[in-house]
Amino acid sequence: MSESLTIAVPKGSLYEDAARSLRAAGIDLPEDPGRKLFVIASDGTRILLLRPTDVPAYVEFGAADCGIVGADVLWETERHVCQLADLDFGACRLVVAARRTDRYHEGAQLPTFLRVATKFERSAETFFAERDVPVQIVKLHGSVELAPLVGLADLIVDLVATGNTLREHDLVVVNEIASSTARFVVNPVRYRAKYAAITALLGKLDARVVTV
Amino acid sequence: MRLPPGTRDWLPAELRRKRAVEAVMRGVFERWAYSEVQTPNYERFDALEAGLGEAVSRQTFLFNDKSGTQIALRPEMTTPVARLASTRMREAPLPLRLSYIAPAYRYEDPQEGRMREYTSAGLELIGPQSLEADAESLFTAIEALDALGLTDTLFDINHVAIVDGVLAGLELDAAGIAQAKTLISGRIIVALRARLAGTGSDAEVEEIVRLALMRGRDDVLAIARRLCHTDAGHAGIDRLRALLARASELGYGDRLNVDLSLLRDFNYYTGFIFEGFAHEVGFELCGGGRYDTLLPRFGFDVGAVGWSLAIERILLALERRHSTRFGAAPAIDVLVSGLDVVAARERAAGHVVRIDFDGLGEKELIAEARLHKIPRVVFAHDGAVREIEVS
Numbered sequence: 001m002s003e004s005l006t007i008a009v010p011k012g013s014l015y016e017d018a019a020r021s022l023r024a025a026g027i028d029l030p031e032d033p034g035r036k037l038f039v040i041a042s043d044g045t046r047i048l049l050l051r052p053t054d055v056p057a058y059v060e061f062g063a064a065d066c067g068i069v070g071a072d073v074l075w076e077t078e079r080h081v082c083q084l085a086d087l088d089f090g091a092c093r094l095v096v097a098a099r100r101t102d103r104y105h106e107g108a109q110l111p112t113f114l115r116v117a118t119k120f121e122r123s124a125e126t127f128f129a130e131r132d133v134p135v136q137i138v139k140l141h142g143s144v145e146l147a148p149l150v151g152l153a154d155l156i157v158d159l160v161a162t163g164n165t166l167r168e169h170d171l172v173v174v175n176e177i178a179s180s181t182a183r184f185v186v187n188p189v190r191y192r193a194k195y196a197a198i199t200a201l202l203g204k205l206d207a208r209v210v211t212v
Numbered sequence: 213m214r215l216p217p218g219t220r221d222w223l224p225a226e227l228r229r230k231r232a233v234e235a236v237m238r239g240v241f242e243r244w245a246y247s248e249v250q251t252p253n254y255e256r257f258d259a260l261e262a263g264l265g266e267a268v269s270r271q272t273f274l275f276n277d278k279s280g281t282q283i284a285l286r287p288e289m290t291t292p293v294a295r296l297a298s299t300r301m302r303e304a305p306l307p308l309r310l311s312y313i314a315p316a317y318r319y320e321d322p323q324e325g326r327m328r329e330y331t332s333a334g335l336e337l338i339g340p341q342s343l344e345a346d347a348e349s350l351f352t353a354i355e356a357l358d359a360l361g362l363t364d365t366l367f368d369i370n371h372v373a374i375v376d377g378v379l380a381g382l383e384l385d386a387a388g389i390a391q392a393k394t395l396i397s398g399r400i401i402v403a404l405r406a407r408l409a410g411t412g413s414d415a416e417v418e419e420i421v422r423l424a425l426m427r428g429r430d431d432v433l434a435i436a437r438r439l440c441h442t443d444a445g446h447a448g449i450d451r452l453r454a455l456l457a458r459a460s461e462l463g464y465g466d467r468l469n470v471d472l473s474l475l476r477d478f479n480y481y482t483g484f485i486f487e488g489f490a491h492e493v494g495f496e497l498c499g500g501g502r503y504d505t506l507l508p509r510f511g512f513d514v515g516a517v518g519w520s521l522a523i524e525r526i527l528l529a530l531e532r533r534h535s536t537r538f539g540a541a542p543a544i545d546v547l548v549s550g551l552d553v554v555a556a557r558e559r560a561a562g563h564v565v566r567i568d569f570d571g572l573g574e575k576e577l578i579a580e581a582r583l584h585k586i587p588r589v590v591f592a593h594d595g596a597v598r599e600i601e602v603s
Contacts, residue, residue, distance in 0.1 A: 061324075062494040071402075082399035084425065183402060191399065192368060192471065193491035195427050202425075 003197040004044040008059055008067030009033075010052035014182055017089035018068040022047075025204035056081055056185065065190040066198060071180040072159055075123045082191055084202055087182040092161040094123055096175040099148050104155070105172045111154055117147035118157035127157070127177050145169045218320070218328025226527075229539030230331070233360060233526055234313050236538075237333045240356045241311035244348070246335050248311050251292035257284040262509045263291035265480045271318045273328075285317035289332045290506070290518060297338050298510035306339030306514065313523070325495050325525050334500065334520025341504060341515035343451060346484040347458050349517040353498050354464055357488055360526055361537050365497060367464075368427065368471035369486045371452055372501075374436050375472055377445020378420055382411040396424045397475040424473055429456055432470040451484060476501060484517065492532035497525055547581045550592030558590070578602055 009018050011033060019029040027041045033049045040046055048064050055069040056079035067081075070090050074083070096116075098104040114135040118124045121139050128135045138153055145165055147153040155174065160166055166173065184205060191198055215221070222230060241248065257274055264272065264287065273285040286292050289312045297308055313333040320326055335352060337345050350367065357365040375396060379389050388411070395404040404424060408417045419439055426432050433449050440446055452470055459468050476485050476499055485501030500519020507514050530538065545563035548555040549572060558565045572580060574591045581589045581602045591598045 060494065062492075080398070082401070083403070084399065084401050086402045186399070187494060188399065189489050189494050189496070190491065192366060192427060192469070192489060195469075199425070 003194055004046070005066065005194065005197050005201065006046040006048065006064045008048045008050050008055045008064035008069075010055055010067075010069060011049050012052055014052060014068065014070060014090045017087070017182065021068070021087055021089075021205050025201050053077075059185050059187050062187050062190060064187070065194055066184065066186040066201070068182055069185055071178075071183050072120070072123075074183065074185070075178070075180075076120055080188065081185040082188050083183045083185050084191075085184040085205060087184055087205065090182040091179065092159045093179045094120060094157065094177040095160055095173045096127070096155050096157055096177065097145075097148075097160075097166055097171045098155050098174050100170050100172045102148075102154075105174045114155060115153045116155045116157055117144050117153035119144060120157050120159075123177060124157040127175075145171060216328070218322035218326075220327065220329075225539060225541065228541070229527060229530075230523060232538035233523055233530075234331075234333065236359050237313060237356055237523075238311075240352065240359050241335055244309070244335075244352050244355075246309040246311035246352075248313070249293060249296060250312065250314060251286070251289075251296055253315060253317075254283050254285050255292065255295075257282040259295060260284050260286065260291050263294055263506055264288075265477055267477065268318075271320050273317050273319055287318045288316050289314060289334060289520060290336060290503070293336050293518075294338075294506050294512075294516065295510055297336070297516075298507055298512035302512050307345070308338040309335070310338065311335040325493060325522070325528060327524060331523040332520050333523055334498075334518060336516055336518035338507065338516045339514050341483075341502070343454050343458075345515075345517050346451065346502060347455055349500060349502075349519055350455065350459070350484075350486055351462065351464075353486070353488060353500065353519050353521075354467070356521075357497065360530070361535060362490055362497065362526070362529060364467075365488045365490050366467055366469065367486055367488045368469050368474050369452060369455060369484065370470065370472055370474040371448030371484050372475065372481050373442065373444040373448035373483065374440060374452075375445075375475060377440035377442035377448070378423065378436060378472075380441040380445070381416060381439065382408060382420075384408075384411050393475055396473050399424065399473050401425060427469050427471045427473075429468070429470055432472065436470075436472060448483070455484070480506075486519070488521075490529050493525065493529050495525070497521055497529060544584065544586045546588045546590060547577060547584075547586045548590045548592065549577050550590075551597070554590050554592040554597055574598070574600075 022029055027045050029047060036049055038046060038048045048058060050058060052069060053073050055067045056074060056077045058064040059067045059081045060079040072094055104110060115138060116124055116135045117138045117140050119140055121137055124137055144156045144158045147156055149169060186198055268287050272287045275283055277283050293310055293312060301308060315329055316332045317329055319328060322328060337349055354367060375393060379392055392407055395407060401421060405421050423435055433453055437449055456468060459465055474485060474487055480503055481501040482504045483502035487496040487499040489496045498519055498521035502517040504515035507516055542564055544566045546558050547566050547568060549568040555565050555567055568577060577589050577591055578600060587602055589600050589602060
């Protein structure tokens with residue numbers, strides 16, 4: 001049984017911090033992955049460079065033994081992966097937001113039937129269902145903040161890191177649903193089959209983790 | 213023509229492999245003195261409901277017969293076997309050693325290793341609650357996977373009372389304990405730490421989180437011993453320790469690990485539990501444990517331990533290893549052209565006989581045999597019977 005690992009790493013905004021974490025564990029990653037699909041580090045570790053939302057699938061099906069992914073991505077999938085550590089970077093919040101001028105954030109009465117635009121269909125559905133608020137979810141793939149400005153939706157559910165995007169469009173937070181940071185995730189069977197290698201990596205990652 | 217989701221056909225080569233795997237399993241069961249039983253593929257739902265957990269009940273295919281009786285396709289074999297043992301076999305001397313290899317049905321999202329129709333193979337050891345019974349259940353499983361050629365399958369063991377005993381030291385209500393066990397079972401460590409925060413001292417919570425990450429042998433049991441607050445939990449630790457010792461004597465020591473996050477359907481199992489897995493497939497290959505409250509639900513006050521596996525998962529693991537061990541096409545011994553009586557004589561002698569339908573001449577017949585690696589031809593025409601060895 002080979003003990004060298006295959007790690008799923010997200011490209012995009014989390015890449016730099018993910019690479020820094022892994023370098024702390026002695027795995028050399030390129031500064032800029034460019035358009036590469038995977039790289040092999042000098043210690044033999046295979047690094048898959050993926051769209052962030054694809055990381056859970058690669059790990060669940062064992063194409064990667066483990067990976068790094070934002071908690072926000074995990075909320076949206078029903079993938080069975082172990083979440084072993086909070087890596088404490090990539091902080092953002094999933095919020096319900098609306099136009100400032102609608103004054104929902106100050107307690108103004110919401111319409112009886114709400115239309116909510118979001119990329120986070122599942123999280124949004126759960127949030128409103130738990131509060132028994134009937135809503136129609138409109139799934140969008142980008143520029144969600146446009147939806148309330150042009151009357152597509154009353155509310156949006158979206159991720160905010162700094163809040164700049166909301167401010168630019170005169171949107172305000174009505175509710176905070178959850179806060180997210182990057183997670184170290186592992187395939188449950190590979191955790192057992194490659195226990196020594198994975199726990200060694202876990203102990204070296206630059207994270208708030210316990211050593212096993 | 214489309215099949216319903218989660219079902220499949222078995223083509224000749226596929227079915228040969230499946231039958232070969234089943235034969236190996238059956239051989240292991242027989243060598244351990246288990247007797248195979250069979251129950252109906254469908255039963256009255258009310259007869260099974262008592263034994264099925266809530267999750268499995270929800271996945272059960274249900275329909276009504278013409279009298280309006282609710283009928284269930286059995287979702288697994290343990291409950292029907294428990295029903296059988298509790299009704300038809302309750303006067304039989306204990307222990308009962310029963311095995312099965314039979315189709316079962318679950319309404320779930322079809323995916324690799326999870327079909328709606330699958331073949332369940334396993335055994336139930338009914339009566340004793342002893343260490344010996346737990347050991348027999350584990351060792352039969354290891355031997356079965358070894359016999360299938362999956363000799364590097366790893367086995368993780370646990371005892372459900374240990375985690376209960378560890379969590380008993382925290383301020384958690386029943387719902388909190390169930391949440392914590394779900395998080396431990398999925399190794400959702402981040403959420404586990406958050407859920408346990410403030411329910412005990414920071415040091416104790418951190419140790420429990422560490423225990424949830426761990427997998428090992430005496431080291432894990434030593435930490436569990438320190439954190440466990442119940443007699444049942446300590447008895448569970450003793451049993452795992454004893455099992456590890458017995459397994460070492462058989463040379464299984466390196467393949468066994470204690471994993472306290474292994475909490476298979478924790479409302480069902482009452483003691484020792486285990487799973488076997490291989491790194492090629494992303495789910496367990498087999499699993500089982502002790503379920504002492506099941507037979508009493510059928511009015512039979514005895515304990516039981518057992519395990520099962522899905523034959524389809526074994527086939528998947530073998531395929532991933534490119535194993536050619538099972539399911540080679542049966543060799544044809546002789547190609548016969550002409551008289552039926554000659555072919556009949558060959559079959560009576562125990563040979564596999566293929567009959568030529570194409571009216572081939574002698575030379576063509578030999579060429580045909582050579583092509584298909586058939587070692588012998590019999591050419592029986594015009595009153596002459598010529599037998600030719602094909603080189």
